Amino acid sequence: MPLRKRHVVLAAALLALAGCDSVGNPFPSLSGPSSSSYAANQPPQLGNTYFEPSGVSPGSPTGTYVGQKVQGFRAELGELQGAIRSQNEQLQTVRNKTIQDSQAYHENVAGMNARLQVGTTPGNPVLMNRWEQAQGQLNTINDDIILMNQLSAQITTSSAMANYLLDSVGAAYSLSGAVDEDHRQLRVVEDETQQTVVLIERLLNELSQDIARQQQYVGNEKQNLNALALAIKNGQLYGTSFANRPILGNANAQMAASGLPGPGGFAGGQPLVMVRFDRNSVDYETALYEAVNNALARYPNAGFQVVAVGPAVNAVGQSTQNTAQARLYAERVVRSLQSMGVDPNRIGLSATTSASAQFPEVHVLVR
Known part of the structure; x- marks a missing residue:
């Protein structure tokens, strides 16, 4: 035995x-x-959608009050889409950073597990230093989640503005003194605003999924680091934390x-x-x-x-x-x-x- x-x-x-x-x-x-017991616990896959607004169609002034409102709506939609482009760039940046940070952490932990697999001395100082490094790397990944949450708050604000703009455009149909061209341009702005609302909702949904996956990953890895610290203390590999087992x-x-x-x-x-x-x-x-x-x-x-x-x-x-x-x-x-x-x-x-x-x-x- x-x-x-x-x-x-x-x-x-x-x-x-x-x-x-x-x-x-x-x-x-x-x-x-075996070393494969940790290999299965790969960093989570993040979304890869690039959220680019379609732009705002130009329109000619009609000289009416409603026409002036349409021009204002068009300007507001342009500013909103500019904010979305900026937030999309932030999303891609934080995703790339998170992927790099997660891969660096995972490679470090996988290396420690591989070393423990073949056996080592109890309390090996090299592994203890690498464990401390892994803890710092996990904290960095957690900081990435904070950046994602901050970005999510910004996008939520943009979503509220987009929905308010959509309601305002819809209400403009009932204003008096409009010509047919005003309503045609209103329909164009309304369609493009609706497309922007849908784009923002997709962006928020994908970002929320990214955040949830990363939070779960960090929570699991905190438990795995506890189990790994115990393995390093004894110089023998155990495996992943029992906290990750489903009930x-x-x-x-x-x-x-x-x-x-x-x-x-x-x-x-x-x-x-x-x-x-x-x-x-x-x-x-x-x-x-x-x-x-x-x-x-x-x-x-x-x-x-x-x-x-x-x-x-x-x-x-x-x-x-x-x-x-x-x-x-x-x-x-x-x-x-x-x-x-x-x-x-x-x-x-x-x-x-x-x-x-x-x-x-x-x-x-x-x-």
Whole structure:
């Protein structure tokens, strides 16, 4: 088994991890995470439409009051379309910047994952520096989103002006003193204003989609960076954050469909992972990640109960001390799960004692 190679101290002969037979092989075995696990998480695709207004058709003065209004409408529409051209240029600029920033970040993170894939020293300072660089790159991408939001506010203002102009043009039909040429020119201005309104709506819609995709990407990558920091600390690759896993359906239904018992753990109360803390430093996080990864692959809605198990002895004071020490270890395991991206609301913590435990233990059960 891969865990024996890592000399991870797990109770009951590495019970329940990576599909051990003692729990009926509930999970498929893992050969280990690969660099492709991050490669699939590419930066989001942004829109590529170039929003160019069609322009304003010229018209001849008619000498009427309505004709003067038409000339004013035409001038306002020209100014509005000029603003849209400027905002479109800003959009293309911020898109190109966002793409470049996202690619630079993704290449940096993919490089760190590739280095961790082949193994490295725990807390490798080179990777730690690159991780800090990646954090700065992600902040830059977030700044790009701020620019997109600012641009969206400007375009929203242009949209309000375009709709107001369209209403004004429509109202001008009811003005008295117009000649046929006035109404013909009004129809031309109205059509071109309507086209501008549609263009602005398309621009806003595409920009909103860009913003939503980028916000989701940044949120996911913040969780992935937390998981990556944990991997760098241990010098071993885990994979992407569990926070990016979708929550689908009902947990009980998923467990029933997979043939597994419902919440409360496996048959016979066997935990997913049992970690025995018989020395100060126990390398359990790789094993924990693989086991949780397998569990969430089978039923994404699963939660986890972390149980501190202290050795039960005759001396009451000693028993209390053992339980308190086990709880400290359990809290460490909870922090590890959270660093891997498991939602804190899906993690429970409890404590107990066991006559069979010789050292403080931490049991992780599926619930």
